[in-house]
Amino acid sequence: MSEPALLDVKDLEAWYGESHVLHGVNFNVRRGEVVTLIGRNGAGKTTTLRTLIGIVGKRSGSGLLGNVDLLKVPPHKVARHGIGYVPEERGIFSKLNVLENLLFPPAWKTGGMSIDEIYELFPNLRERGATPGTRLSGGEQQMLAIGRVLRTGADIILLDEPTEGIAPVIIEEIGAALRILKERGITIILVEQNLRFAASIADRHFVLDQGKVVDEIPNSELDANMDRLNRYLGV
Amino acid sequence: MTDFLGVPIPVLLGQLLLGLINGSFYALLSLGLAIIFGMLNVINFAHGAFYMLGGFVAWYLLSRLGLGYWWTLIATPLVVGLAGIGVERLLLKRLYRMDHLYSLLLTFGVALMLEGLFRHVFGSAGKPYPVPTLLSGGLNLGFMFLPMYRAWVIVVSLAICLITWLVIERTKLGGYLRAATENPSLVQAFGINVPLMLTLTYAFCVGLAGFAGALAAPLYQVSPGMGSSIIIVVFAVVVIGGMGSIGGAIVTALALGVIEGLTKTFYPAASSIAVFVVMVLVILIRPAGLFAREA
Ligand SMILES: Nc1ncnc2c1ncn2[C@@H]1O[C@H](COP(=O)(O)OP(=O)(O)O)[C@@H](O)[C@H]1O
Ligand SMILES: [Mg+2]
Numbered sequence: 001m002s003e004p005a006l007l008d009v010k011d012l013e014a015w016y017g018e019s020h021v022l023h024g025v026n027f028n029v030r031r032g033e034v035v036t037l038i039g040r041n042g043a044g045k046t047t048t049l050r051t052l053i054g055i056v057g058k059r060s061g062s063g064l065l066g067n068v069d070l071l072k073v074p075p076h077k078v079a080r081h082g083i084g085y086v087p088e089e090r091g092i093f094s095k096l097n098v099l100e101n102l103l104f105p106p107a108w109k110t111g112g113m114s115i116d117e118i119y120e121l122f123p124n125l126r127e128r129g130a131t132p133g134t135r136l137s138g139g140e141q142q143m144l145a146i147g148r149v150l151r152t153g154a155d156i157i158l159l160d161e162p163t164e165g166i167a168p169v170i171i172e173e174i175g176a177a178l179r180i181l182k183e184r185g186i187t188i189i190l191v192e193q194n195l196r197f198a199a200s201i202a203d204r205h206f207v208l209d210q211g212k213v214v215d216e217i218p219n220s221e222l223d224a225n226m227d228r229l230n231r232y233l234g235v
Numbered sequence: 236m237t238d239f240l241g242v243p244i245p246v247l248l249g250q251l252l253l254g255l256i257n258g259s260f261y262a263l264l265s266l267g268l269a270i271i272f273g274m275l276n277v278i279n280f281a282h283g284a285f286y287m288l289g290g291f292v293a294w295y296l297l298s299r300l301g302l303g304y305w306w307t308l309i310a311t312p313l314v315v316g317l318a319g320i321g322v323e324r325l326l327l328k329r330l331y332r333m334d335h336l337y338s339l340l341l342t343f344g345v346a347l348m349l350e351g352l353f354r355h356v357f358g359s360a361g362k363p364y365p366v367p368t369l370l371s372g373g374l375n376l377g378f379m380f381l382p383m384y385r386a387w388v389i390v391v392s393l394a395i396c397l398i399t400w401l402v403i404e405r406t407k408l409g410g411y412l413r414a415a416t417e418n419p420s421l422v423q424a425f426g427i428n429v430p431l432m433l434t435l436t437y438a439f440c441v442g443l444a445g446f447a448g449a450l451a452a453p454l455y456q457v458s459p460g461m462g463s464s465i466i467i468v469v470f471a472v473v474v475i476g477g478m479g480s481i482g483g484a485i486v487t488a489l490a491l492g493v494i495e496g497l498t499k500t501f502y503p504a505a506s507s508i509a510v511f512v513v514m515v516l517v518i519l520i521r522p523a524g525l526f527a528r529e530a
Contacts, residue, residue, distance in 0.1 A: 055420045079426030091421040093414045104414060105425035152425070 006031040006187055007070075007156060012061035014044075014051040021047050023211040025061070029156075034178070034188040036198045039208035040234050045191040046088050048208070049158045053078045053085050065156075080108045084154025088161050088191070090145040092133035099129035102148050109153030118147040121177050139170030146177065157181070160191045175200055195222075195229070207232050242500050248379045250500040251493060256385050256454070258492020259392035260465065263447040265472040265484040266396055267440030270403070273416055273479035274436050277327060277338040283466025284346040285441040289315050289448025290457035291353060294362045304367035308449055315445025316438040323437040328430070346462065353459035361456025388450055395443070396485045403481060412436065471514045476526050483526025 005028035012025035022044050029035045037045045051059045054075030063070035065081055073081065093101055102115060102125075119126040122143040128136065136144060142162050149157060162178075163171045171194075178188065178201050192198040198205065199222050207215040209232055217225050239247055264282055271279045292311045296302040302310065322345060330338045366384045373382040403409040415422045415429050423429045448461070455461065468491075476487035491510050499506040517525060 053424050055424065074428075075420075076423045076426055076428040076430075079424060085421070085424045087421060087424075091418050093417055095413050095417060096410065100410065104410065106427070108426055 003030050005029060006033075006065070007189075008062075008064045009048075009052065010062045010064070012048060012051055012063070012071075013059065014047050014056045015058040016047075016056070021211055022051060022059075024213075025051075025208065025211070026213050027206040027216070029187055029189055031187055032182065032185045033204070034182055034190060034202045036190045036192050036202045036205045037208055037213075038192055038195070038198060038205055038229075039232065041193075043208040044211040045208055046160055047211075049085065049087075049160055049189070049191060052158065053083060079105070079152065079154070082109050082153065082155045084149030084152055084157045086142075086145045086149060086157065086159045086162065088164070090141045092136070092141045092144055094132060094134040096133055097129065098125060098131050098133055098136065098144060101133040101144055102129075102151060105148060105152045107152045109155070111155075112153035113147075113150040115151070118150055121150070121180060122147055122173075124173075137170075139166045139174070142166060142170075142174060143177070146174070150181070155185070156187045156189070158189050158191075161193065162190070163192065163194045163197050171197060193233075195233075240501065245379045247500055250496040252379075252381070252385060252496075253499070254493040254496020255389050255489065256492070257495060258489035259389050260447050260451060261469055261472050261488035261492055262396050262485045263392050263443055263450075264465065264469040265476065265488045266399060266481060267443045268469060268473050269476070269479055269481050269484040270399075271437060271440045272473070273481070274412060275327070275331065275338075275433055276335065277330075277342065277437075278335060279437075279440075280339055280342040280466070281322065281345040281349070282342075282441065282444050282469065283462030283464075284349040285315050285319065285444040285462070286448040286451075286465060287353065287457075287459060287462030288318060288349060289445030290364075290452050290461055291357070291362075291448075292445065293449035293452045294364050294457045297364065298362070304453075308446070311449040312442035312446040315448070316442030318445075319438040319441035320434055322441075323434050327437070328434075331433075346466075350459050350463060357459065359459060361458040363456055364452035366453040384453055388454065391450070392447070395446070399443075400481055400485065468510050471510045473524075475510075475514050475517045475524060477524025478527070480524065480526040483524065487525065 008028040010026055012022050013020070014022040025044065025048050027035065027037070037048060039045055047056060050056045052063050052070055054073070059071060061071060068081060070078055070081065070083070093104065096104060102118060124140050125143055125147060133141070133144060146159070146162065162174055175197060182188065182201065190198065190202060199219060202219050204219060205217045205222065206213045207217065207229070215228070215232065217229070237244055264286060268279055268282050271277055289311050292314045293307045296307045296310060297304070326341055327338055330341060370384040370387050373380050403412060411422060411427055411432065415427070415432060419429045451461070472488045472491055473484055475491065476483035491513065494513065495506055495509050498509040
């Protein structure tokens with residue numbers, strides 16, 4: 001018998017103005033698991049994350065976290081439920097330096113990492129505290145964006161394409177850091193197009209296509225399903 | 236030496252003082268305008284009307300309810316701030332996603348309506364407001380006579396501007412405000428109530444305008460037109476300083492007040508256009524404004 005889901009997303013729909021972008025996204029994640037949302041560009045992966053945390057204006061469906069429905073929580077209170085959001089564009093504040101960026105989000109839950117622990121996880125950030133956040137390289141900004149939510153005590157992290165446009169060496173460092181987070185029991189919802197990276201860390205993969213989840217593949221069966229996956233991804 | 240370029244020194248200093256006073260009011264108003272523009276992306280044409288409202292609230296509290304100057308100084312910004320909350324929540328809020336132009340037209344309309352309403356109810360004539368006893372009289376500095384009330388206006392305006400600037404540039408709250416101008420939805424995703432912060436920012440800034448109106452009441456008479464006559468200069472100040480630069484707005488406001496005062500001394504005919512001449516020059520040479528941040 002499988003463990004119940006920590007976060008259960010059902011029938012998610014979302015609109016940008018008049019355009020209907022999500023048409024029923026269903027997936028779930030168990031405590032301590034890493035699941036990915038994969039799919040080609042424009043499939044609705046980013047929108048799914050934005051809908052869950054309330055950045056998208058018009059939406060329906062549910063995202064049950066225990067007995068709390070995230071879609072009914074006002075957007076500024078989602079973080080209080082331990083949700084940490086690392087956006088695709090990283091969202092480093094240019095007017096704040098690295099340390100100020102790390103200290104920016106309020107810590108809503110206990111058990112978050114200290115600044116020292118974050119520096120241990122991402123040594124590149126150490127000694128860079130006084131540098132303006134957006135002066136860092138793309139990879140370092142990604143580390144900063146991840147580190148920033150770890151301080152808040154978030155135990156579910158929504159991570160949008162952390163490897164996009166980043167040098168292979170740095171991708172490995174980020175992968176190593178995510179495995180450490182997983183060992184610490186943090187739950188991760190990872191949007192990813194880099195299958196190799198996704199396979200190195202995830203437990204299950206949900207395939208999005210045209211605003212719907214069309215398939216679920218356990219990581220162990222990834223190789224066997226490569227043909228099907230490549231068809232979804234249009235490779 | 237008793238005169239400078241043919242102008243007696245006491246007269247010159249007197250005009251400088253007047254310039255600083257005007258500059259103080261420009262500073263209180265342009266500071267609020269700059270913050271509202273930076274945070275809400277709104278060009279708040281109603282700012283002068285809130286200044287006028289402040290003058291009338293102060294006058295009403297004293298003449299009808301007998302509330303003394305000092306209490307008025309506290310109560311007025313609160314009342315005007317509440318009016319600001321009403322305007323932001325009911326009207327402005329709906330326009331954030333649209334072009335600047337919509338909120339500009341809206342606030343312009345609010346200004347016209349408020350001014351018209353006050354003209355209708357109270358008439359156009361100015362209402363006198365006495366200088367509070369504690370601040371009546373003045374100091375003889377030897378070279379000139381310094382009325383106490385004017386000194387108070389300058390000191391209190393500068394103090395408020397400085398404190399506001401420090402809060403925005405140096406505190407955690409200010410950090411949230413600055414970050415929210417850059418990426419409001421992410422700041423919200425981190426658990427900060429951005430819409431509430433915007434409402435309170437608007438209320439605070441128009442509250443400052445109301446405070447300035449109360450402060451001005453004993454100096455100038457309270458009249459429905461007082462807002463529209465000052466707001467044009469204040470907009471010029473913000474254009475010269477650079478939209479969105481808070482420190483720039485304060486410094487420019489004081490400097491322009493002084494320039495205006497000096498023009499009045501040396502070439503009175505030009506005094507009412509001096510500010511606009513500076514504005515034209517700045518637009519020609521540095522269109523983004525003197526203190527605009529490099530992108
Ligand atoms: N701000 C927006 N306004 C209108 N349409 C958008 C916006 N953002 C994304 N879209 C559209 O929504 C769809 C899903 O986009 P997105 O969630 O970003 O996809 P993915 O992250 O999977 O690449 C795409 O068709 C995209 O063009
Ligand atoms: Mg995306």
